[in-house]
Amino acid sequence: MSNDILVIAEHLDGKVADISYEMTGKARELAAALGGKVTVALLGQGMAGQAGGFASDATLVIDDPALANFNPEAYGRVIAALIAARAPRLTMLGSTSSGMDLTAWLAVRSSLPCVASVNQLAAEGDELRISSQIYGGKVAAQVSPEGGRAVVAVMAGAFPAAAGRGAGPVEQSASPVSLDGLRVTFSKLIRPEAGDIDITTYDKLVSVGRGIGGQENIELAQELAGALGAALSGSRPIIDAGWLPKTRQVGKSGLSVKPKLYLMLGISGAPEHLEGMKDAELILAVNSDPKAPIFDVAHYGSTCDLFEVTEALLEALG
Amino acid sequence: MKIVVAIKQVPSLADEVELNAEGTNLDFDAVDFVLNEWDEQAIEQAVLVKEAGSGAVTVIGVDATGELDGVLHTALAKGADAVAKVAGEFEPGLTSHAQARLLSSAIIDMAPDLVLTGVQAPDDLDGQLGPMLAALMDLPYVGVVNSVQVSGRTATVHKEYAGGLMAEFSVQLPAVIGIQAASQPPRYAPVSKVRQLAKTATIEEIETAEDELESGLSVRSMTRPVSVGHADMIAGDAKAVAGRIIAILNERGLI
Ligand SMILES: Cc1cc2nc3c(=O)[nH]c(=O)nc-3n(C[C@H](O)[C@H](O)[C@H](O)COP(=O)(O)OP(=O)(O)OC[C@H]3O[C@@H](n4cnc5c(N)ncnc54)[C@H](O)[C@@H]3O)c2cc1C
Ligand SMILES: Nc1ncnc2c1ncn2[C@@H]1O[C@H](COP(=O)(O)O)[C@@H](O)[C@H]1O
Numbered sequence: 001m002s003n004d005i006l007v008i009a010e011h012l013d014g015k016v017a018d019i020s021y022e023m024t025g026k027a028r029e030l031a032a033a034l035g036g037k038v039t040v041a042l043l044g045q046g047m048a049g050q051a052g053g054f055a056s057d058a059t060l061v062i063d064d065p066a067l068a069n070f071n072p073e074a075y076g077r078v079i080a081a082l083i084a085a086r087a088p089r090l091t092m093l094g095s096t097s098s099g100m101d102l103t104a105w106l107a108v109r110s111s112l113p114c115v116a117s118v119n120q121l122a123a124e125g126d127e128l129r130i131s132s133q134i135y136g137g138k139v140a141a142q143v144s145p146e147g148g149r150a151v152v153a154v155m156a157g158a159f160p161a162a163a164g165r166g167a168g169p170v171e172q173s174a175s176p177v178s179l180d181g182l183r184v185t186f187s188k189l190i191r192p193e194a195g196d197i198d199i200t201t202y203d204k205l206v207s208v209g210r211g212i213g214g215q216e217n218i219e220l221a222q223e224l225a226g227a228l229g230a231a232l233s234g235s236r237p238i239i240d241a242g243w244l245p246k247t248r249q250v251g252k253s254g255l256s257v258k259p260k261l262y263l264m265l266g267i268s269g270a271p272e273h274l275e276g277m278k279d280a281e282l283i284l285a286v287n288s289d290p291k292a293p294i295f296d297v298a299h300y301g302s303t304c305d306l307f308e309v310t311e312a313l314l315e316a317l318g
Numbered sequence: 319m320k321i322v323v324a325i326k327q328v329p330s331l332a333d334e335v336e337l338n339a340e341g342t343n344l345d346f347d348a349v350d351f352v353l354n355e356w357d358e359q360a361i362e363q364a365v366l367v368k369e370a371g372s373g374a375v376t377v378i379g380v381d382a383t384g385e386l387d388g389v390l391h392t393a394l395a396k397g398a399d400a401v402a403k404v405a406g407e408f409e410p411g412l413t414s415h416a417q418a419r420l421l422s423s424a425i426i427d428m429a430p431d432l433v434l435t436g437v438q439a440p441d442d443l444d445g446q447l448g449p450m451l452a453a454l455m456d457l458p459y460v461g462v463v464n465s466v467q468v469s470g471r472t473a474t475v476h477k478e479y480a481g482g483l484m485a486e487f488s489v490q491l492p493a494v495i496g497i498q499a500a501s502q503p504p505r506y507a508p509v510s511k512v513r514q515l516a517k518t519a520t521i522e523e524i525e526t527a528e529d530e531l532e533s534g535l536s537v538r539s540m541t542r543p544v545s546v547g548h549a550d551m552i553a554g555d556a557k558a559v560a561g562r563i564i565a566i567l568n569e570r571g572l573i
Contacts, residue, residue, distance in 0.1 A: 012479055012480070012483070013483065069485065070485065071487070072458070072459055072460055072461075073458050073459075096480075097461075097462040097477065097478060097479045097480070098479075100437070100438065100446060100449075100461055100462060100496075101449060101459060101460060101461045101462070101496070102449070103445060103446075103449070104414065104444075104445030104446045104447075104448075104449040104450045104453075105449035105450070105452060105453045105459060107445055107450075108415075108418070108445075108449070108450050108453035108454060109453050112534070113444065113533060113534030113535045114414075114444050114445035114533075115443070115444065115445075115535065116438075116442045116443060116444065116445050116446060117442070117443075129538075132443050133543065134440060134441055134442065134443050135329065135331060135335050135344075135440045135441065136331045136440050137543065138331060138335050138542070138543075139335060139337070139344070139540050139541070139542065139543070140540070140541050140542065140543040140544070141443050141537060141539075141540045142537070142538040142539045142540070142541070143443070143535045143536065143537050143538060144535070144536050144538060145534060145535060145536075146534050146535065146536055147534065150535075153445075183458040183489065183490040183493065184458045184460060184487055184488075184489050184490075184493075185487060185488045185489075186485060186486075186487055187474075187485075187486040187487060187488055188485070188486050189483060189484070189485055189486075190476065190483070190484040190485070190486060191482075191483060192481065192482030192483065203572075204572060228567075228572075228573060229573070237355075240359075240499045240503060241503050242502075242503055246482055247482065249482075252480065253462070253478045253479070253480060253498065254480070254481070254482070255480075255481050255482070256480070256481075260570070260572060261567065261570075261572050263563075268331070282566070282570060282572070283549075284563060284566070285549060286559075291334055293543065294549075295548060295549045295551070296543065296545030296546075296547065296548060296549075297545075297547075297549075298549040299549060299550065300549055300550050300551075300552055300562075300563070300566060301549030301550070301551050301552065302551065302552045302559040302563075303551070304555065304556045304559050305556065308555075308556035309556045309559050309560055309563075311556070312556045312557045312559070312560035312561075313560045313563060313564070315560070316560050316561065316564055317564070317573075
């Protein structure tokens with residue numbers, strides 16, 4: 001085992017994602033405490049131009065046509081080989097769509113412990129202290145890997161990106177393993193359909209969650225949005241139920257919004273939702289559960305029934 | 319087409335989640351258990367794949383709550399063809415590693431063409447089940463998937479990224495797929511049908527020899543999240559709340 005930290009950088013649609021810098025910044029701090037080095041691995045094709053921007057001890061560019069787009073099988077093989085060869089103390093991936101395919105797989109393959117949904121990391125003496133957000137953000141678990149080593153999935157936005165930007169030296173390398181005979185093949189990217197409004201351009205959003213109860217109540221929320229001059233958005237379950245189009249989804253697998261007003265009706269504040277709206281200028285949350293995680297993030301809150309508050313708002317706005 | 323869906327029950331988040339006296343886990347006596355919502359999506363997607371082609375769906379879980387049978391009967395009512403559980407005495411709070419070891423040993427013997435599971439569960443502290451099953455069974459894995467179409471020995475899946483962007487992959491079967499959402503909302507199972515199945519259905523019990531069930535993590539504590547801030551809570555009834563909200567919006571020139 002070394003005291004080094006391996007950060008798996010991430011890119012989407014040709015651009016390195018912020019989570020890569022967020023992890024690198026935290027890795028710097030941990031490596032300094034543990035006396036190790038930070039290696040960032042950037043897998044892809046033609047990504048070398050963006051590899052020089054990390055505050056790493058080394059950024060390893062692994063260039064291969066089979067890595068041009070994320071492919072869980074190809075990426076998994078390469079990263080498993082890096083872990084086997086380098087025995088890093090800590091391997092960091094994003095708790096993102098691609099990172100979630102890899103983290104637990106790599107942990108089992110490498111016989112290492114895994115921690116999901118990580119939002120805090122520290123080294124105390126020689127021990128890694130890791131916090132994970134579970135149960136929809138209602139519980140924080142503090143854990144340590146028994147053998148000292150771990151593979152972790154880091155939540156987007158948990159650490160500042162600025163600390164991970166720098167000009168670490170870049171090394172180019174071919175894939176350390178064969179990428180022949182893959183059973184998973186990337187076919188194409190599918191872009192969202194245009195046609196609906198773009199909620200990211202609105203100053204004011206009224207956003208509804210599962211507390212809205214049924215499709216028949218969407219109209220009421222739409223009425224409130226109309227009265228406030230806001231657009232109507234929603235949490236993932238509302239979109240999955242087909243009550244609002246995908247274009248209205250806020251969060252990890254939806255859109256990130258930063259409106260002047262984000263008025264939330266019946267949304268619990270799961271980490272995946274917070275990812276898309278926590279930077280809104282004014283967050284007002286109506287949720288009947290006083291322990292709902294959203295109240296840790298909102299500026300103003302009420303535990304009144306969302307329907308009563310909506311009716312009262314509509315009445316007051318005339 | 320043999321389709322297997324691996325499921326688990328998790329504490330309901332609609333209610334308060336109580337911690338145990340030691341502060342090392344939930345107080346499982348004080349929670350209600352529900353089917354992991356993404357497993358519900360996985361069951362729906364499995365039934366849709368079957369209906370679009372042919373085959374049979376088996377739903378399997380580890381009974382850690384003593385209440386899994388009800389979930390399995392509901393799965394049958396929604397269109398599963400068979401249900402099974404891993405034999406043994408288990409307690410709530412089984413880690414993902416334990417679930418994955420137990421389920422993979424049981425599933426491998428079923429020689430499945432397609433294994434579906436929810437992309438994550440609210441209690442996934444030590445990782446997600448799907449990728450672990452894939453690693454243990456040496457099958458390919460793609461997760462965060464919102465549609466699965468099977469043609470011959472290939473599944474075409476759509477994986478979601480942020481902002482509505484998706485990737486299409488073709489995956490050679492057998493494979494494990496982590497479902498984010500089924501291609502249509504889960505169907506409703508009539509209570510009468512579930513009740514009747516509870517009387518007549520058989521749940522297969524599968525023996526496994528797994529005993530390596532540790533996650534390799536030591537849990538120092540579980541707590542409520544320490545928040546940096548808290549919302550300023552507006553007191554009063556709905557009318558008072560609406561009045562205050564309007565005052566706040568006025569102050570900031572938002573209306
Ligand atoms: C890979 C992945 C990606 C995801 N991406 C996203 C994403 O982009 N966006 C997203 O939102 N989620 C996403 N999720 C889902 C996320 O984990 C949560 O399940 C979801 O955000 C919960 O939505 P909710 O708050 O509307 O529902 P719930 O968590 O069920 O909350 C409903 C709330 O309504 C309150 N309520 C009920 N009735 C009333 C009433 N009458 N008055 C007032 N309050 C009431 C309840 O107290 C409760 O807090 C993702 C999950 C995964 C696994
Ligand atoms: N009208 C409502 N009033 C209170 N809670 C609700 C209402 N509708 C749904 N919920 C809550 O929303 C969540 C999802 O419920 P369901 O849509 O039944 O799966 C649960 O937390 C319910 O308690």
